[in-house]
Amino acid sequence: EAGVVQSPRYKIIEKKQPVAFWCNPISGHNTLYWYLQNLGQGPELLIRYENEEAVDDSQLPKDRFSAERLKGVDSTLKIQPAELGDSAVYLCASSLEGRSGEAFFGQGTRLTVV
């Protein structure tokens, strides 16, 4: 069974440019998460989906970040425009049992904004 797939693995962009990350969760997993991880820190939740509904997006900086999960399967996270402080690893995870179940993480996208 394939795990959580994210692309791209690495992305370098100039500040003020847009960027998008893609995530394909494990088949059958209704819960999907986007996390941000800074170097030496634990993951921080940006948004959680239950199927196609964003049920927790309170920590998503909505002035520049947006996310969508069409048809309740794969998801896209976008930043527009990117700032230097957005440099981090963006992790996608999915879960079968919702918020209190085991989460399976993707390899992440390492974003560098220059």
Added chain:
Amino acid sequence: QQPVQSPQAVILREGEDAVINCSSSKALYSVHWYRQKHGEAPVFLMILLKGGEQKGHEKISASFNEKKQQSSLYLTASQLSYSGTYFCGTESFGSRLTFGEGTQLTVNP
């Protein structure tokens, strides 16, 4: 609110034991433990739920003291493969899962 992990880092020799602690200032519903190797995705180890239920791997053990809002992860007879950063995540009623800053474990031959 972010849980506090201790120690921040620990170095072991293969075969030694280690304990990693996680504490919160809020009443907890669940505690989640993950291990992350450098450049890789976090990998699930265990979930401990209020009321005593545990879900996890057989070789990893942990405790959850609901009254003290603390959890401890026990790594016995450590192997080289145990090296990595261990994160605890805590979940309170009505709030999201929040991860600590991690404990870096290094197991040397």
